[in-house]
Amino acid sequence: MMGYRLDRLAVLIVDDNQHMRSLVRTILESLGVSQILEARDGSHALEKMGQAQIDLLIADWNMEPMDGLELTRHLRNSPESPDQFVPVIMLSGHTERARVMQARDAGVTEFMAKPVSARSLYARIVSIIENPRPFVRTNDYFGPDRRRQMLPFEGPERRKPGGGGASGHGQAALSGDQQAALKRTKDTIKSMQKS
Amino acid sequence: MSGDKPKGAVEVIHPPNKIKARVGPAGKGMDPNLLARAEAAMAKAQEQVDFPAQANPELARAAEVVQLLLSDRENQAKHLSTLFNIVHDLRGGGGNFGYPLITRIGSMLCRYLEGRNTVGMAEVEVLRSLVDAMRAIIANKLKGDGGQVGQELCAGLERLVG
Known part of the structure; x- marks a missing residue:
């Protein structure tokens, strides 16, 4: 089966973790991508984009000094953006729905929850090629059309309603069941430390 | 680039599919x-990464930050944010480098911290247990589902x- 000529793409990987950059690079190389650039944070990515034409960005969220969200906002909204329309795949350990929505509102094209897999990355690249999303400009947003279902939630189930958000409780905040779980957990950890 | 439009106005642009x-x-x-x-190359690359070597110092730092939650209460919000960032990075890598339990427990910790700016003794105990559990997993090189x-x-x- 004939595939797309991915060897013609220039992809920029933006991640502060060298192992993760290396893993994504391995996947891209295996898919045939020949021009792969790396950056360690958002500012570094902008620097790289000033030096080379980039077709696709794969960016982590948490980075310093400029994170992936700020980078995406800059690309979409800044008059100094090197390419307002460049597709951005956000690859993040964040799996909470509110975070995914935040990424969407910043203007990311696709969201991918870590751990990364070759299949999920390849599928998103193909989706960007085959189903490009129109861009929308409103008073407070510029970026890919958010109405399309484009941000699959891949993480584990969120915690139960009412399970968090409280703060400053004392020891009494743990229920009897939680205290029993705490004791069992400590015992298990202790036994692991001995072994 | 998104101001100066009448309220509610929407402009749809179809950029060329470059x-x-x-x-x-x-x-x-x-x-x-x-x-x-690609899957085969990725599996090979994953085997070559020594995740415990990367995780150990980070988890030691996380344990120190948990201590600070009690000894430096005035700066709890800052310490909670630091703890979140350390663990968030680890949970991102764990699943990719043979330690899905780090991702699972790291996610528990990150979700537990969502929306919390201060914590009391009980919450610190919970956080300490989560960090200790991750340290034990790494120390025992408990790969996969950990049996x-x-x-x-x-x-x-x-x-x-909860």
Whole structure:
């Protein structure tokens, strides 16, 4: 089966973790991508984009000094953006729905929850090629059309309603069941430390 | 670039599909051979990464930050944010480098911290248990699902975080 000529793409990987950059690079190389650039944070990515034409960005969220969200906002909204329309795949350990929505509102094209897999990355690249999303400009947003279902939630189930958000409780905040779980957990950890 | 429009106005733009133009019209969907090659290369690369060497110092730092939550209460918000960032990075890598339990427990911790700016003794105990559990997993090189011990540990922690 004939595939797309991915060897013609220039992809920029933006991640502060060298192992993760290396893993994504391995996947891209295996898919045939020949021009792969790396950056360690958002500012570094902008620097790289000033030096080379980039077709696709794969960016982590948490980075310093400029994170992936700020980078995406800059690309979409800044008059100094090197390419307002460049597709951005956000690859993040964040799996909470509110975070995914935040990424969407910043203007990311696709969201991918870590751990990364070759299949999920390849599928998103193909989706960007085959189903490009129109861009929308409103008073407070510029970026890919958010109405399309484009941000699959891949993480584990969120915690139960009412399970968090409280703060400053004392020891009494743990229920009897939680205290029993705490004791069992400590015992298990202790036994692991001995072994 | 998004101001100066009447309220509620929406402009839809169809930018040229530059990527499609570059990769050519010949393909359709994913090429199974290419995917298999990428999966094999990825598996090989994953084996070469010493995740414990990366995780150990980070988890030691996380344990120190948990201590600071009690000894430096005035700066709890800052310490909670630091703890979140350390663990968030680890949970991102764990699943990719043979330690899905780190991802699972790291996610519990990150969700537990969502919306919390201050914590009391009880919450610190919970956080300490989560960090200790991750340290024990790394110390014992408990890869994969961790077997019975790993599953028991996670089940207990899940009850703990509610």
